[in-house]
Amino acid sequence: MAAPVDSSASSPALSHLLAEVRAAVDARLPSLLAGDAHVPDPRDPLPSATREALLSPGKRVRPALVVLAGDVFEAPRPRLIDAGCAIEMVHAASLVLDDLPSMDDATLRRGRPALHVAHGEGNAILAAVTLLSRAFGLLAEAGLHARRGGIPGSAALDLVSRLADASGLLGLASGQALDLATDETDATFDRLETIHARKTGALFVASAEFGAVLGGARQNELSAVRSYARNVGLAFQIVDDLLETRGDAGETGKSARRAPAPTFVRHVGEAGARTLAAELTQHALESLKPFGKKAELLREFAEMLRDRKR
Numbered sequence: 001m002a003a004p005v006d007s008s009a010s011s012p013a014l015s016h017l018l019a020e021v022r023a024a025v026d027a028r029l030p031s032l033l034a035g036d037a038h039v040p041d042p043r044d045p046l047p048s049a050t051r052e053a054l055l056s057p058g059k060r061v062r063p064a065l066v067v068l069a070g071d072v073f074e075a076p077r078p079r080l081i082d083a084g085c086a087i088e089m090v091h092a093a094s095l096v097l098d099d100l101p102s103m104d105d106a107t108l109r110r111g112r113p114a115l116h117v118a119h120g121e122g123n124a125i126l127a128a129v130t131l132l133s134r135a136f137g138l139l140a141e142a143g144l145h146a147r148r149g150g151i152p153g154s155a156a157l158d159l160v161s162r163l164a165d166a167s168g169l170l171g172l173a174s175g176q177a178l179d180l181a182t183d184e185t186d187a188t189f190d191r192l193e194t195i196h197a198r199k200t201g202a203l204f205v206a207s208a209e210f211g212a213v214l215g216g217a218r219q220n221e222l223s224a225v226r227s228y229a230r231n232v233g234l235a236f237q238i239v240d241d242l243l244e245t246r247g248d249a250g251e252t253g254k255s256a257r258r259a260p261a262p263t264f265v266r267h268v269g270e271a272g273a274r275t276l277a278a279e280l281t282q283h284a285l286e287s288l289k290p291f292g293k294k295a296e297l298l299r300e301f302a303e304m305l306r307d308r309k310r
Helices: 012-033 046-055 061-072 077-099 115-119 121-144 153-167 172-181 189-214 219-246 264-287 289-307
Strands: 106-109
Touching: 012 046, 012 061, 012 077, 012 121, 012 289, 046 077, 046 115, 046 121, 061 077, 061 189, 061 219, 061 289, 077 106, 077 115, 077 121, 077 153, 077 172, 077 189, 115 121, 121 153, 153 172, 153 189, 172 189, 189 219, 189 264, 219 264, 219 289, 264 289
Parallel strands: none
Antiparallel strands: none
């Protein structure tokens, strides 16, 4: 089992919310993977591979960010949970793709065999495609069923557009491509910032935007939330790299055979990376000033991710 987000230094209120969100997402994901009418073909290996990719124990950091941002704007909690599940599907797909032999060539993920090791490379790729398509389908269905507790149609379209940007040429896919094309000799500070802003930060930004959009945030409020999430996402990645350098699992708990990927830790050293994570977190906190006390848990969340030990 993956350890929960290290919330030992956070308030009881934040610890309770993180546990609540994680439990809600873990309970909701299985029913969202396929409709009730779907009966898997016992000869088809894809459903089990897809379920394993999605339901493997994770910290659910991104759904937590959806809820934390949505709570600032008093968005309905069920809508936030389903939106967070869509984000988690994209995140799970990205992990499967990252681990492929043509990418990071990882044999372990979260301490377990990588999906392509357990189910074959073809099924791993198909499982990732299935999760990506299901994420967008989930948001579309929520828009179609707005009268039955779903998401208003215009908001659902907004979320689909933001998730598409976070997944493609402006986000995850581009970040991974740049990562693969960059070795340590090419790893300038600006290149590293671009890679991680897309590979990690884009989905953090989408998560925070999801919560804000579902709460009816205005454009200036969306801009503030976006700035917060961009900085938190970069800080999160830097801390994850620090944890992996130290020998802890970080978020991934994976074992990769690819040559060491360029990171801020390798570029500026451990002390420099910790300073950078602290500076990014401070920028994130400054972005929340317009929200006053309503954003207190978002502030704690940023500080908790900066200070986590696992």
